[in-house]
Amino acid sequence: MNKLNSDVTRSRGPVVIDIENITKDYVMGEEIVRALRGVSLQIHHNEYVAIMGPSGSGKSTLMNMFGCLDTPTSGRYEFNGKNVAAMDDDELAAIRNREIGFVFQTFNLLPRSTSLRNVELPLIYAGMDPEAREERATQALVDVGLGDRIHHKP
Structure with a gap:
């Protein structure tokens, strides 16, 4: 080489x-x-x-x-x-939860949940503490310019 x-x-x-x-x-x-x-x-x-x-x-x-x-x-x-x-299934689920992310051409949001709750969802599966989860999800929405839409539904 x-x-x-x-x-x-x-x-x-x-x-x-x-x-x-x-x-x-x-x-x-x-x-x-x-x-x-x-x-x-x-x-x-x-x-x-x-x-x-x-x-x-x-x-x-x-x-x-x-x-x-x-x-x-x-x-x-x-x-x-x-x-x-x-x-095994548990190892695969852990990888999907912690290490792999996809960006889809269309969004797959829960229509009856707010933006904040939709962003929090993977953090719930990761077992994150509720207070830390809300803080992290809120910051993520602010970071992408959606801070004013935190409590809006899709």
Whole structure:
């Protein structure tokens, strides 16, 4: 490896997501739909990645793999150096709760809850103290310019 490539690799940080030859097949009646075919990718800590492609190309399936919401038919997936296939449901839930976040094209808010309560929801699942939870959620809303809408419903 030349010096430039070596420096770039070092500056990227550790590998967080490492998938190798991931495939995903869905059985629909007598037909097998191959959603992913031999996908390999590494994503490093603090790296920004965009998954792009036409409709039906497997983007959502791949994101579900990254988010530990689905499992591959074959291939290897390591998250922070740990084999995801060897994790139990509690370990997977902890990763989803503490380490993985998605930004969706559409929002998925609870319509009868305020902005504050919607932002607090993942902190409830994380077991955060109610007072600290409200303070953190309030600050998050203020930070993104929604401080005046804390008690509004979607």
